[in-house]
Amino acid sequence: MIRALIRSSLVLGALSIVPLRAGAAEPTGAENAGNQMERKGNAEEKAADADKAKASKMEKSGKAMQDEGKATDNKAEAQAGERKEKKGKAKMKAAEARGDAAQEMEKSGNKVEKAGVKEKKADEKAAAK
Helix, strand or coil, X not given: CHHHHHHHHHHHHHHHHCCCCCCCCCCCHHHHHHHHHHHHHHHXXXXXXXXXXHHHHHHHHHHHHHHHHHHCCCHHHHHHHHHHHHHHHHHHHHXXXXXXXXXXXXXXXXXXXXXXXXXXXXXXXXXXX
């Protein structure tokens, strides 16, 4: 008898510690899609920043190579440096465009997520009536 009381009090005590559901509704499809777009945009932006750093390094390396070639009258090295510098500039432009697209994706994700939140609130109001 005492054992049963102890067991039941332990079970009830454990259940009282577990918080009740706060009443937050599940995220809507729009919210999930918005969050996914936002995460993808962040990842793309990070990758674009890494590409910018590589392009900047390539551009500086090409400029140094070009200057070294001019200083030593080595036309082949100067031309190679010039090509490398141009390639770095082109990669920088591409990385900037990629970064801009990523920011737009992030903004779109935020808009979609906000629409999902509005939809959820409207559903909750309709269910409350």
